[in-house]
Amino acid sequence: MKKRGFEVVSRYQQEDIRLPQRQTRAAAGYDLEASEDFVVPTIWRQPLAQVLGSYLHSALKRENFFEQAQKVLQPVLVPTGLKVYMPSQEVLLLVSRSSGPLKRGLVMPNAVGVIDADYYNNPHNEGEIFVQMLNFFPRDRVIHKGERICQGIFVNYLVTDQELKEARAPERQGGFGSSGLF
Template sequence: MSQERKRGFEVIQAYQAQNIELPQRATTHAAGYDIAAAEDVVLPSFYKQIFKHVALELKQWIHGSGQDTSRATEAEILQPTLVPTGLKAYMQEDEYLQIVNRSSNPLKRRLMLPNGFGVIDADYYNNPSNEGHIYVQLINFGLSDYTIRKGDRIAQGIFVPFLLIDGDEGGQAVRSGGFGSSDDNNHLQEEA
């Protein structure tokens, strides 16, 4: 008798030969599965980016130069870094994978998830855009750039059930896009 798959992690095709380890719980009673970076990523210092932006603005103001189109925009300065994990997750239709920060990240590394926690929906798994590749958004609020190395534990994943309201008919669209696709209606397609 074969056992039905309920929830778990898999390595996406693009990272099959990269020695990606599947997430594990660190202790017997741990709720979260430790998720590691799939490659080295430099996280720019948030404060360093702001300082550079202010310095450029001040320099322009002092010298009275025209508008410099090479300056960083506010969105670029405040942009979190997407750290690839090489993973995808499968789960039941009434569950989602919650991506939460490791407790040591803010204290020891000065790293945080800008959105508090991430939500990976069941229909993100194997989507045609990116196979359901899980990325972790991080901001470095330290004073210097921080390099995450491949294999560094950067977040935890917790599988969570959710409830529906009375009369819920669900979204009428089917996910066809990847990261943040529900923000972009071009990636949602009506079911036939």
Template sequence: MARGFEIVSDYADQQLHLPYRTTKQAAGYDFEAATDFTLPSIWKLNFVKVLWQIRHQQTSQPAELDAAAAALKPWLVPTGIKAYMNPDEYLLIANRSSNPLKRNLILPNGIGVIDADYYNNAKNEGAIYVQLINMGIRDVHIKKGERIAQGIFTKYLTADNEATVTTTRSGGFGSTNR
């Protein structure tokens, strides 16, 4: 099968760029945002109020805790891209080194793992999103076409004598829960 990238059908007429390497020896393929997107600062939301209450050993109301938790929930930035690869490979999604330093953007899960069977799955066609949190004090405006992450194709190994796996993918982001 080999490996590569395609544009998902929802973005077919949006003039997106397939991920690309910017230097001859770059391991990562740069992914761009498929749309303009604003990532709100976590500090603008009810997060600070709850931190103050915790620090001062005050009780927070359930609604305040829920609002603070929502402030820390990552935003899914669409790329409009899907990736195909061999069955013994995955696509590692990593943050760009400039994101935390210059824009205060982090991947809350450290990396993303796109499995080979995510490609063309029935729920979302295998569309890749980048999870980001804005740790800065200002909102960050991402323009369509700005580089937001990088993807690295990687082979993986399996354990000797592992049980036969029969579960099939039904979507993304936790879709293979048992």
């Protein structure tokens, strides 16, 4: 009986995707890699500079500034080609590698990604894990296939007494970024 682990999603079955590994015996995190070459654009690209310049020179109204800045500052979703299975009261936390911000200018804007057990094999994307990233260095950053982009840490979680007494929560309806309930 399988308890927890990683699998390659079907669209990457022929792409030589490596399953995550811990780098040392005492490491908590499994290093996840990019499944393909991917560009993470700098947040300082030309459109943002134009938006900031217009705002500073009062040519852009405050509400328009935030609307325009939000369009430019969207994180990208870096594919891993992986899915994960685990018991129902576990979660896989995706956390930054320590070298990401310091050496490469890459951050996860959601700080910690949460992969629930019921995300596995969902019908929307087979449960493929994507890593949200922003690049705050001045140049675009190319992530190469096989480059380690984050760590995955398996964690048990607890539920409240009230939930244990009540009926179960609804089943997952959505794919990435949502339980589908909102």
